[in-house]
Amino acid sequence: MEKTQEIIKSTDLISDLRYQISNQIGAKSLLACIQCGVCSSSCTVSEYIDLQPHRVVACLLLGLKDKILNSNAIWYCSLCHRCTERCPKNVDYSFILALLRNMAVKEGHIPPEYEITINSLLEHGFTVPYAGMLKKSIDRNREKFNLPEIVTPNLEEIEFIVKETGLKKILEDAKKGKKKEVKT
Numbered sequence: 118m119e120k121t122q123e124i125i126k127s128t129d130l131i132s133d134l135r136y137q138i139s140n141q142i143g144a145k146s147l148l149a150c151i152q153c154g155v156c157s158s159s160c161t162v163s164e165y166i167d168l169q170p171h172r173v174v175a176c177l178l179l180g181l182k183d184k185i186l187n188s189n190a191i192w193y194c195s196l197c198h199r200c201t202e203r204c205p206k207n208v209d210y211s212f213i214l215a216l217l218r219n220m221a222v223k224e225g226h227i228p229p230e231y232e233i234t235i236n237s238l239l240e241h242g243f244t245v246p247y248a249g250m251l252k253k254s255i256d257r258n259r260e261k262f263n264l265p266e267i268v269t270p271n272l273e274e275i276e277f278i279v280k281e282t283g284l285k286k287i288l289e290d291a292k293k294g295k296k297k298e299v300k301t
């Protein structure tokens with residue numbers, strides 16, 4: 118089948134995108150990329166992502182923000198750090214990817230799984246369900262292994278943190294339908 122060529126308009130480019138990321142603490146290394154592709158050949162999830170690590174970096178340097186935020190690459194990364202360890206130019210790609218996740222969420226690209234996790238944290242203080250039968254089973258097993266009881270987190274403190282970091286507003290906006298599509 119003939120491959121269709123993607124046409125990118127100059128108006129789609131965000132000229133300072135590279136600086137929006139590289140100016141953040143720990144991300145300056147982005148500008149050193151030589152597009153060797155070592156990160157992509159090392160990536161443990163490369164077969165599942167629609168944009169390989171070196172291409173994400175290229176898109177960042179070119180200013181193709183939508184292409185990155187609409188890619189599943191930022192969510193499928195397992196943060197194994199192999200790309201970072203092997204990069205000949207010390208580009209901290211796995212850290213940069215974490216910054217891209219933050220950017221995506223702030224702009225309303227929230228994967229449903231993450232939304233469920235945050236709501237669980239707000240409601241119960243745990244990112245995984247710890248209630249009902251599951252709680253009973255966990256408690257029983259902990260007792261069997263002489264492990265201390267799980268202390269119920271302070272929900273008010275969690276709510277304070279979620280509010281202060283702006284996450285609460287992001288979730289409220291998402292509920293009001295301001296959420297964007299996320300490819301996962």
Ligand code: SF4
Pocket residue numbers: 149150151152153154155156157170171174203204205206207208210
């Ligand atoms: S390994 Fe490093 S220098 Fe090579 S393409 Fe990836 S980020 Fe760029």
Ligand code: SF4
Pocket residue numbers: 156159160161162163170193194195196197198199200201210211
């Ligand atoms: S940290 Fe993410 S992008 Fe880097 S090699 Fe691991 S899975 Fe791939």
